[in-house]
Amino acid sequence: MTIETLNSGMDTIWVVLTAAMIILMEGGFALLEAGFVRHKNNVNIIMKVFVDITIGVLCFYLIGFGFMYGSDLLGLIGTNGFMLKGDLSHLDLSISLDTFWLFQGAFVIAVISIVSGAVAERINFRAYILYAVVMTAFIYPIAGHWVWGGGWISKLGMLDFAGSAVIHALGGFSALAAAIFIGPRKGKFTPQGTSTIALPSNLPLASVGAFLLWFGWFGFNAGSTLSATDVRIGHIAVVTMLSAASGGAATLLYTLFRYKRSDAPAVINGSLAGLVGITAGCAFVSDEVAILIGAVSGLLMLFATNWLESRRIDDPVGAFPVHAVSGIWGTIAVGLFSTDVGLFYTGNWHLLGVQLLGLVVLCIWGFVLTWIGLSLIRIWIPVRSTEEEEEMGLDISYHGVLAAYQENEFINYQDHYTEFNKKDD
Template sequence: MTIQALHSGLDTIWVVLTAAMILLMEGGFALLEAGFVRSKNSVNIIMKVFADITIGTLCYYLIGFALMYGADYFGIIGKNGFMLKGNFSYLHLSISSDTFWLFQAAFVIAVISIVSGAVAERINFRAYLLYVILMTALIYPIAGHWVWGGGWLGKLGMEDFAGSAVIHALGGFSALAAAILIGPRKGKFTSKEGSSIALPSNLPLASVGAFLLWFGWFGFNAGSTLTATDVRIGHIAIVTMLSAAAGGAATLIYTLFRYGRSDAPSVINGSLAGLVGITAGCAFVSDQSAILIGIISGLLMMAATNWLEAKQIDDPVGAFPVHAVSGIWGTIAVGLFATKGGLFTGGGWHLLGVQFLGLVVLCSWGFLLTWIGLKVINLWVPIRATDDEEEVGLDISYHGIMATHTSPEFINVEDYFANQEKATFKHSKHS
């Protein structure tokens, strides 16, 4: 075996393992969101995650990957590689194109899962399936090409190592557009000044989801080296840990002094905000900068959560504060703290300016394409669940089953697969 073959083999193992870690994050999204929403919508959360993995994966294989990593066409879009057909030598990979696709497919699934949380408890499931196709086949791949696939933002010098902008800011602004367009849950905002709180159904479940996401983030960030022999892997891992810890600590202390108690949902989201914030610069900033990035990410997440409440925008799991706001800050932080090119490290204004430009473009793209896409989808399928469906719960309305059952009775198979009215009656009777 040659040294080159050994190197390629190690890289392949590394990328496949980290891709699997990122895919495990879908379990984290499922548990986190199911724990944050009311129990009558838990199954719907799980089914949306499965839609992300199944339909999203296939769309990215058929179309999305080619648009993102196909040979560059005028800096805007990829033009080859549909269904992984063709020669990808221009990517200069030490791994096979199949292995590279697997890693990137894990990323695209994460993007759509961000939007899922913001529209929890009131989006029509059929409309959501259509939106999954739009995001994974077009919205994310085209934007990703601009930065990572040889497109115009990458050529300008934009730095986003693992996706604070391409994944989180874009996904977060897509989530904001969807949340605004679909509207708040019934009873969420009771007046122009006040709002009501739907208590999380299971915070221990949500915390386990957050820990799974935290674990998967080491694959998210360190795996983006795409090689097992990159000397930066250890540093990437430690700054990922430090920023997450700092984000969680900042929200823990803030809520302790602000409200007289440490608020569990805020601390969970504060840690996630720290992870989002460090994702762009994990290979470019120092340990100390990572701690500062995490602290500011956590505090900005709290400020953005309050802003959403003030604007009466309903985001049940905090997708916009965690992903969009922290993603924006993390991308800007690269322009400030990057050891090479950062404003505060003697690099001047160029990198910071490019980071700002990239953010404006990516956030606008995600928001506008989601808004337009959902408007078009709404012409075919209503994007909002009906009042009755929302009242009963999306679990019964769309999936005919609840997350938990106390009755030991068997249910007739024909009734189980019958129409929604029968399913609702049966499960209401036995609950």
């Protein structure tokens, strides 16, 4: 066995394991979002996550991967690699194509899951399935090609190691477009514009979801080396940990001193904001800068949450503040603090300019294409659930489940479905 063969085998094991960690993050998304929404919509949240990991993965395999990593056409789109067929030697991989696809397939699930939370409790389930196809086959892969697939933004030199911009800013602005397009939940805002509070159904469940996401993020960031022997792995893991801790600590202390109580949802989202913020620069910044990135991410998340409320935009899980705002800051921070080419280390403005340009393009792309996609979907089916479905709860309306948590072991089958079937008659 040669050294090259041994290294390739180790890299394959590493990438498969980290891909599995990222896929486990879907369990984190499911628990986090289920904990943040009301009981009557818990099952619907879980089913949307299953849409992400089933429909989304298949669409990425059939179409999306080719658009993202196929041979470049004018810096805009990939032209081969659909169903992993064709010559993809330009990728110059040290691992097999199958292994690389598995890792990238895990990434695409995360993007669509960001949008899922922003439209929780009021999107038509069938419409969500169609939107998942649009996102995983077209919106994300084409944007990903520009930055990671050899497209025009990558040629300018943009640095986004694991996706603060490509995944989180793009997904966050797609989530914002979807939330505005669909509108707020019934009763979320009074006629005078005052926001009401929809109490989370299970904050302990949401916290467990956040911990699972935190765990998977080590695969997200460190796994993006695609190499088990990359000496940066330890540093990437450390700055990931520090930024998440700093984001949570900043929100904990801010809410404690500002409101005289430490707000649990804010601390949960603050830690996630810290993870989002460090994702672009985890291979490029120092430990101290990671702490700064995390703290600023957490505080920006709080301010963005208040901004959404003031604009009467309903985002039940904080998808836009956590992913878009923190993703923007984390991507800009690379241009400022990269130890090799950042402004504060070299005095060179080029990288910062490229980071800003890339962000503007990706955010506009996610917002506009989501709006167009939902507009087209609305031609065939309603994008929003009816008032009756929303009032009854999407669990029973779309999945025939009375409640996510049952006290009785046995129930009468006919009684269980009577109201559900009446709705369809």
